[in-house]
Amino acid sequence: MRTARWLIAVAIAVGLCWRFPLFHVVQLRTAVAEKAAAAFDPKEFAQTFWTNQLLPSVTKAVKADTLLPAIRADAATAKTNYSRSVGMGESYFYFLSGTGRVTAVSADEVSLAISDGTNTEISMQTGLVFGNALRDGPGLLNVNDYPNSQDFNGISEALNHIVETRVLPKLHDQAKVGMKISFVGCAEIDDESTDLKPLKVIPIQTELQ
Numbered sequence: 001m002r003t004a005r006w007l008i009a010v011a012i013a014v015g016l017c018w019r020f021p022l023f024h025v026v027q028l029r030t031a032v033a034e035k036a037a038a039a040f041d042p043k044e045f046a047q048t049f050w051t052n053q054l055l056p057s058v059t060k061a062v063k064a065d066t067l068l069p070a071i072r073a074d075a076a077t078a079k080t081n082y083s084r085s086v087g088m089g090e091s092y093f094y095f096l097s098g099t100g101r102v103t104a105v106s107a108d109e110v111s112l113a114i115s116d117g118t119n120t121e122i123s124m125q126t127g128l129v130f131g132n133a134l135r136d137g138p139g140l141l142n143v144n145d146y147p148n149s150q151d152f153n154g155i156s157e158a159l160n161h162i163v164e165t166r167v168l169p170k171l172h173d174q175a176k177v178g179m180k181i182s183f184v185g186c187a188e189i190d191d192e193s194t195d196l197k198p199l200k201v202i203p204i205q206t207e208l209q
Contacts, residue, residue, distance in 0.1 A: 042154030049155070050162055053140050058184040058205060060138075064098025064114050068121050071196055083189070084139045086132070090190075093137035096201070097184040098122070099209075102177050110175045111198065112183075123198040124183065124206075126172040129160035133202050137186030163202060171206050180209040 062082050070078035083092040100112030103120050108127030111120040135141060135156040146152040175181065185201040 040148070040151045040154075042151060042158045043161075046155055046158030046162060049140075050159065054134075054138060054159075054204065057138050057140060058097060061095045061097040061184050064096050064100070064122065067094060067096050068114055068199065071199070075192055075196060079189075084136065086136045086143055091132075092189050093133055093139075094187040094189070094199070095137045095139065095185075096187065096199075097182075099180055099182040102175055102179050102181060105172075105175050105177060110171060110181070112181060120198045122183075123200045124171065124181075124185070125200055125202050126168045129164050129168075129202055131160075131188045131202075132156045133186035133188035134159040134163060134204065137188070163204065167203050167206060171203060171208075174208050182207040182209065 067078065067082055070081065079092060083094055085092045098114055100114045100122055102110060103113050103118060104111040108125065110124040110126055112122040112124060113119060114121045135152075141152075141155070143152060146155075171181075183201070183203050184205040185203040187195070187199050187201045189195045
């Protein structure tokens with residue numbers, strides 16, 4: 001009887017442990033990734049990155065009056081000399097600054113002429129912001145540091161929201177034809193036939209004169 005009771009108790013204990021395990025065995029890589037994902041806050045990261053890294057880096061942006069003539073002369077060479085790419089995608093990015101004269105203002109863009117002519121060379125985007133230009137254009141973040149792609153994409157969304165709420169309202173409301181605007185921004189080139197002439201730029205900083 002003792003033996004039978006002992007066997008029954010053991011069977012019950014085994015069943016409970018199987019149904020409600022005291023611990024789970026997972027791969028170390030999986031555990032680290034899950035912990036990082038739980039701790040990472042893209043919005044908080046973007047706020048810190050914007051203030052401590054992105055804004056201080058604006059002095060490193062290529063000058064528009066250097067980049068635009070280079071694109072006109074040879075887009076492939078300009079891409080090699082001034083652009084950045086991320087991963088294996090075909091898109092590439094420019095990080096640029098300059099001063100231009102407003103040639104037109106519409107619901108979702110402010111057009112600028114950089115040279116002395118009247119042709120629009122920069123299309124400052126003032127509508128909803130999509131894509132990864134703000135995250136990838138300055139070249140400050142390494143995709144390999146973010147094994148969770150959702151975290152990396154979350155950074156883009158958070159940076160885009162910062163621009164939508166902090167930068168674009170003033171630019172869109174105050175820009176007038178004829179005034180000058182100094183800017184720093186990023187351009188994402190997906191299709192050279194449409195994205196280069198004029199160069200579509202998402203502003204990071206603007207100063208209206």
